[in-house]
Amino acid sequence: MTLESLQIRSLRCIEDLQLQTHTHWNWLVGANGAGKSTVLEALHILGTGQTWRHGPRNLLRDGDNEYLLSARMPDHFLALRRRGEEREIRYDGESIHSAWELLDILPLQSLHSENSHFVAGSADDRRRIMDWGIYYVDAHYGQIFREYRRALAQRNAWLKHPHGQNPWDMALAEAGERIQQLRQDYLMRMAENLQRLWNAWSGSTDTLQLHLQAGWKEGLTLRESLLRDQGSDREMGYTHSGPHRANLVFRVRQKLALDILSRGQLRVMGMAFRMAQLCLIQESGYQLPVILIDDFAAELDQSARIWWMEQLNQLGVQVFAAVTATNQIPVGQAGKQFYLAHGQLEKECDI
Numbered sequence: 001m002t003l004e005s006l007q008i009r010s011l012r013c014i015e016d017l018q019l020q021t022h023t024h025w026n027w028l029v030g031a032n033g034a035g036k037s038t039v040l041e042a043l044h045i046l047g048t049g050q051t052w053r054h055g056p057r058n059l060l061r062d063g064d065n066e067y068l069l070s071a072r073m074p075d076h077f078l079a080l081r082r083r084g085e086e087r088e089i090r091y092d093g094e095s096i097h098s099a100w101e102l103l104d105i106l107p108l109q110s111l112h113s114e115n116s117h118f119v120a121g122s123a124d125d126r127r128r129i130m131d132w133g134i135y136y137v138d139a140h141y142g143q144i145f146r147e148y149r150r151a152l153a154q155r156n157a158w159l160k161h162p163h164g165q166n167p168w169d170m171a172l173a174e175a176g177e178r179i180q181q182l183r184q185d186y187l188m189r190m191a192e193n194l195q196r197l198w199n200a201w202s203g204s205t206d207t208l209q210l211h212l213q214a215g216w217k218e219g220l221t222l223r224e225s226l227l228r229d230q231g232s233d234r235e236m237g238y239t240h241s242g243p244h245r246a247n248l249v250f251r252v253r254q255k256l257a258l259d260i261l262s263r264g265q266l267r268v269m270g271m272a273f274r275m276a277q278l279c280l281i282q283e284s285g286y287q288l289p290v291i292l293i294d295d296f297a298a299e300l301d302q303s304a305r306i307w308w309m310e311q312l313n314q315l316g317v318q319v320f321a322a323v324t325a326t327n328q329i330p331v332g333q334a335g336k337q338f339y340l341a342h343g344q345l346e347k348e349c350d351i
């Protein structure tokens, strides 16, 4: 996937910005508050329908009443307009009704401060990042995932106001077991690349092990767990067991990685995981996502940064990366620099 141009109107500090983008590296350069993250945020909204940070966010530029984002791709045009609660998405002039469709129109891999520490972060973050990768290499995963989410929401609603027999366990258990199976298959498929990347990147010869805790009691099927938990689920009003409670655990030397590695090493491990996800997408013959990087320099030393860039170069992906100064940009990569100040493009140059 490659963007040819991007237009942003009335998003946060940006009034109107147009970028003619490069097929490989697009460096967004500017001081704090210049608008770099806003450009990345615009791309994220276009590719997912959602902002990339948690919590309430005032995305609309002060004083304006709607924002408009659009991207031109080879032979395609995607536009998203938001006014209050109303959202309109158009792809080649046709309306798009579900943001799920955006995942296929503009696949993105987002690396930013809130998700770059996922190895040591929350189980939710690790699950989200793993599921992201599976979605792009398994044509059935999105559908099964949605079925599971629907059955889970219905079971939770039933638990709050139970009447008659619980009709949702069967569908939930079936989709849930399938999700666990597909997740395990995925982790096996990416294990070799992950090991290779981790060893090359960290300089360590340690074996890296991934362990997936299913989200329900070991030794039981999900159906058995749901039956067993029904009383406590009713008391709490939600479903305790299932792949929505799964946890991906990273281990090195038989120990939890987060107990024995430094913050920087954990970050490298997380980046190796995400790089292994990209390698698997490429090996599977699917289109590679556009990469968004909001904290390029953070916590990676010079050699780790250069190594990582080389990997991205080998994949030939399109990257948008924010930096506060040009000396953070490693030399020798084909691309463009966009200098931003106060939400405006001051100048651009090829590198």
Ligand SMILES: Nc1ncnc2c1ncn2[C@@H]1O[C@H](COP(=O)(O)OP(=O)(O)OP(=O)(O)O)[C@@H](O)[C@H]1O
Binding pocket: 011, 012, 013, 014, 030, 031, 032, 033, 034, 035, 036, 037, 038, 039, 058, 059, 060, 061, 062, 322, 324
């Ligand atoms: N709703 C809004 N309307 C107008 N300006 C806004 C709005 N929300 C945020 N801003 C301004 O946008 C700027 C933030 O832009 P952004 O986060 O894109 O900066 P940045 O270049 O990524 O900075 P940093 O390097 O600090 O992350 C700030 O100056 C902020 O005051």
